[in-house]
Amino acid sequence: MIFGLRIHGDVDETLLGRALTAIVRRHSALRYFFPDRDVVDFALCAAADSVSCPLDVVDLSSSGPGHREAHENNALDKLRHPFELSVPPLARALLIRHPEYCTLGIAIDHIIFDGASIPVFLRDLETVWRQLSTGDDLPDTEVSDFAAFAAAEHEWLRGARADAAFEYWRPRWAELGPTPRLPLRHVVGKPAASGTWNREISADTLADKCARLGSLTPFTLISTALFTAFHQVTGEVDLGLILPISRRNNVRTRQGIGYYNNPLLLRVELTRGMTLDAAAGVVREATLGALRHSYAPFQAIKDRFAHLELPAPGPYLYLNMMPPQRAPQLPGLGCEFTWFDQEDVLIKFPRLSIICQTQDDGSLLLDSGHNGTHFDWPDVAAVLNRAYDLLVDQGVE
Known part of the structure; x- marks a missing residue:
């Protein structure tokens, strides 16, 4: 990084x-x-x-x-x-x-x-x-001492809450596996060219859309639009994505440096012909359920279910919501935050990555990319463009 x-x-x-x-x-x-x-x-x-x-x-x-x-x-x-x-x-x-x-x-x-x-x-x-x-x-x-978090996680895994989390994740992993394969045509033969995609949603549009769909969070709104777009473009109803959850649930961890992230599987089952408005409730309930059991480490779940015949992992959808990054105020200097190689990160892994960055004015930047070894870019672009149209009310659902 x-x-x-x-x-x-x-x-x-x-x-x-x-x-x-x-x-x-x-x-x-x-x-x-x-x-x-x-x-x-x-x-x-x-x-x-x-x-x-x-x-x-x-x-x-x-x-x-x-x-x-x-x-x-x-x-x-x-x-x-x-x-x-x-x-x-x-x-x-x-x-x-x-x-x-x-x-x-x-x-x-x-x-x-x-x-x-x-x-x-x-x-x-x-x-x-x-x-x-x-x-x-x-x-x-x-x-900050990351060892204290690791010790607390180890103790949590020995308790009843961990058992409840494993029971929650068992059927979801059994049906989709740890990384649900995207319902897009796979590249055959020579890999296609890599592709990137960028859009912006204004703060007013974002706030209005979240309110109209029942006080959704920006994450739930974006994931609802993506699931709906995949369904409308591909016809699939059983869909999933991976999102990173930062398990910083107290003052010490919020002030800590370390790898607190936990990949979280969000799985939804839509019905055929479902619109964005109808899908919003389904995605919200699925998100709340996943978040209630998000403390269970991804690797621990994977180890627990190693004996099951899980679906083979494949190229998957990865959605990352990022807050604004604010530069430090250093005396006598003017500082601006900057990323290095972010476009390369988007196309590095075997997945369709979508990074949503909140700006200081409340608008949302959407950046996506894939490396062309798994899907044809026109297919990916069709889904992403459809999701964007749903977010800004362009076209008919």
């Missing part, structure tokens, strides 16, 4: 390096490593004073445009390089000095870090930066 900042102003790279190292030392998850790269369910945590965050600095402020692009690409390739999981920390940073601004890229292995950790990381960067820049000493204590 790579994210970062575009920074206007003179960046003190020594201060930046100290701040990044402080963050790694303040959050135990950022110091996890895996001695055996083939056994990723066993990790160790390096001592805080034994690690620092690597920071590379590339100065392109006086380079010509041609040399600048080559050097920048080379530096970004190093930032993207896969981590050696047995060597902590599984994080690195890159500062590129351009003539008019700086770019800060932060790469952290997804095995220890989820998307909801980004705002925590950026808030901590602001806190640490301000303290260090004024000469204050940082408290020698951890801000």
Whole structure:
């Protein structure tokens, strides 16, 4: 996972390096490593004073445009390089000095870090930066300890709530499997070209549509539109998608950095000819049921049902709702949040990914992509365009 900042102003790279190292030392998850790269369910945590965050600095402020692009690409390739999981920390940073601004890229292995950790990381960067820049000493204590969450999860799995969750998931996994295959024509022979798709829904349209369909949340509205579109385009009625749920259910986890995400299967069974309005109630009930049992770890469910003859996993629909990412306020600097390689992420995995990003003005950006190895893009685009039409009331249901 790579994210970062575009920074206007003179960046003190020594201060930046100290701040990044402080963050790694303040959050135990950022110091996890895996001695055996083939056994990723066993990790160790390096001592805080034994690690620092690597920071590379590339100065392109006086380079010509041609040399600048080559050097920048080379530096970004190093930032993207896969981590050696047995060597902590599984994080690195890159500062590129351009003539008019700086770019800060932060790469952290997804095995220890989820998307909801980004705002925590950026808030901590602001806190640490301000303290260090004024000469204050940082408290020698951890801000978050992921081991406490892991211990609580282990204890939860031994209780009655876990048993109830497994019973809830058993029939749903038995019918669709862990990743329900999309009802689209599969590519035969040479893979098709990759494709991307982007749309925006205004805040007024989003609010009006959610209210008209019975006070839906934006997630339920988007998933309802997708399920309805798949049904209307393909005729399928038994549908599912995977969504990441961040299990941050208390103050400590909401302020923590780590991989708290849990893939959640949302399965619905529509009736033939169902419209968006009719599907909304079905999707809402299915969502509420899934969320009530969302604490059960995906891998634990998979292990529990390993003896069942589940449907073969296949290319699936992945829906991720993301809040606005706010840049830190660093004294004397102007910062803007930026993603790195987001389009590549959309087409990297064997799935149809849809990322919904809420903007500060309340509007919603929809970004989607697939890598062309599983479905023909015209088929995918037909479903996505239909879903968008349903969301903005274009066309007839």
